[in-house]
Amino acid sequence: MTAKEIFDSTIKEIEPLYGNDEARSIAFSLLEHIGIMKTAVLAHQPMETDTSILQKWIERLKKYEPLQYILGETSFYKRTFRVNSSVLIPRPETEELMEWIIRDFGSVEEDFSEKPAVTIMDIGTGSACIAVTLAKEIAESEVFAMDISEEALKIAKENALRNNANISFLKQDILHDFIFQTPLDIVVSNPPYVTENEKSAMQANVLNYEPHLALFVPNEKPQLFYQRIATFAKKYLKPTGVCYLELNANLAHQTAELFDKEGFTEIIIKKDLSGNNRMLRAAL
Known part of the structure; x- marks a missing residue:
C-alpha cells in the first residue's frame, strides 16, 4: 500500500x-x-x-473528538503543548492576546538587563500555554500560574518542563480568597465565560469533550470570574500593574464597566482577527 x-x-x-x-x-x-x-x-x-x-x-x-486530544498535543505560539480532556485546547485568539502582552512588555530579543523582573500571574492556567509563552517571550519574567484542577496542573507542569519554562504553580480557586505574597506587574486570564444559555450554539467537539469547569458560568452570574479576577488584581497588582483578559464577546462592554467600577483605568477592548470583542486591557 x-x-x-x-x-x-x-x-x-x-x-x-x-x-x-x-x-x-x-x-x-x-x-x-x-x-x-x-x-x-x-x-x-x-x-x-x-x-x-x-x-x-x-x-x-x-x-467528533478533537484531533488535539486524539494526538495528545497541539501547537501554540511556536511551541508544542500536551493536551487532554482535563484542559482546554488553546485557541488562536489567545495567541493574539499573547501578542498584545509581549508587545506591551517587550520580548526576549530586547535588552532588559537593567530592569527588574516582570512578575506575572496566570489565573486558570489549564495547559499553561499562556504562562509558558510569557515565561519564554518576556525577558526577565517571573511567572506564577494557578488552577483549581489537579489534573490540569499535571498537564501544565509537564508543558512547563517540556518547554524549559520556569513557572511557579499554585493549586488555588480564584473564587475563594487566598494570600499571595508577590506584587504583580501582570494579571492575565482566559477564564470560564460561556453562559449556560450559549451551550446550544457550541459545536459537539467542544461541548462533549472539553472540560466544562473551564468553559461555563451560570446564566445569573456571567461576570462571576471577571469580578473575582478584578478583586484579586486590585489587591496584588503593583501601582503600574496591568490586567489582560480574554472575553465573552457578548459581554465585553459589561466587563469593561465592571473594571471601571473597580477603579481600573485606560481600559481597552480589542477585537480578534474575526472582528469580535475578544480581549481587554485594564491598568491601575
Whole structure:
C-alpha cells in the first residue's frame, strides 16, 4: 500500500463529517504521527506502516473528538503543548492576546538587563500555554500560574518542563480568597465565560469533550470570574500593574464597566482577527 492510498482512504472516511479541506489537513496530521510524511504521500511512496492505530484515531474522529486530544498535543505560539480532556485546547485568539502582552512588555530579543523582573500571574492556567509563552517571550519574567484542577496542573507542569519554562504553580480557586505574597506587574486570564444559555450554539467537539469547569458560568452570574479576577488584581497588582483578559464577546462592554467600577483605568477592548470583542486591557 502506498502512502497516497493510506491518505486517500483516511480522507474518504472523515470527509463526510469534516469537509474536504479540513479532512485533508487532519489526514496529513494523523499520517505524520505514524511516521508517514507529506513528501511520502506526494511521492506515492510504498509503505509497510502498521495502520491499526490510525483506524482507532479515525473512529474517535467520527465521534467528533478533537484531533488535539486524539494526538495528545497541539501547537501554540511556536511551541508544542500536551493536551487532554482535563484542559482546554488553546485557541488562536489567545495567541493574539499573547501578542498584545509581549508587545506591551517587550520580548526576549530586547535588552532588559537593567530592569527588574516582570512578575506575572496566570489565573486558570489549564495547559499553561499562556504562562509558558510569557515565561519564554518576556525577558526577565517571573511567572506564577494557578488552577483549581489537579489534573490540569499535571498537564501544565509537564508543558512547563517540556518547554524549559520556569513557572511557579499554585493549586488555588480564584473564587475563594487566598494570600499571595508577590506584587504583580501582570494579571492575565482566559477564564470560564460561556453562559449556560450559549451551550446550544457550541459545536459537539467542544461541548462533549472539553472540560466544562473551564468553559461555563451560570446564566445569573456571567461576570462571576471577571469580578473575582478584578478583586484579586486590585489587591496584588503593583501601582503600574496591568490586567489582560480574554472575553465573552457578548459581554465585553459589561466587563469593561465592571473594571471601571473597580477603579481600573485606560481600559481597552480589542477585537480578534474575526472582528469580535475578544480581549481587554485594564491598568491601575
